[in-house]
Amino acid sequence: MNFIYLLIFLFFTPYLQIFIADRIFAAAGVLSLSPSLYIASVALFAIKMPYGIAIVYSFFLGLASSVLYGFPVGLNAFAYILITFIIRKISVRFDLYGIGGQFVIVFAAMIFYWAFLAVFNSVWQINFVGFPAILVRAFFTALLFSLCFGLFFRERKGLI
DSSP: OHHHHHHHHHHHHHHHIIIIIHHHHHHTTOGGGSOOHHHHHHHHHHHHSOHHHHHHHHHHHHHHHHHHHTOOTTHHHHHHHHHHHHHHHHHHHSOTTSHHHHHHHHHHHHHHHHHHHHHHHTTSOOOOOOHHHHHHHHHHHHHHHHHHHHHHOOSOOOOO
């Protein structure tokens, strides 16, 4: 069943990000503020799924997003795997089932992802948003994740 979830999320997350979330915010003229469904889904898999499935999901979603957004192939995969690893390590010590914990972890994941791209921007010219815009985007992503996680995944599940 976890493999089915992996396939469903791999196919629908890029579609929802590009054709729904980005288009809604682009129509409003604030594309750089759209929430990142990629980071939200990576955090969801890191929290709810077994470690191996979360890593595989992060890798393939990263490859897909690198290709779709024109980043060097593998850059997003590496970033998403690091985010998965960090969330899994943090989740051993902290309860991420409260709204506050979910909000903080996804907000921090977005800031980490931005810093990761900023470091690699010195090597490759990567098109990414500035820090003030990423704060708002991180807020929307964390809010979306916390609300959806609270609505759809109420029951507690052990991580390991």
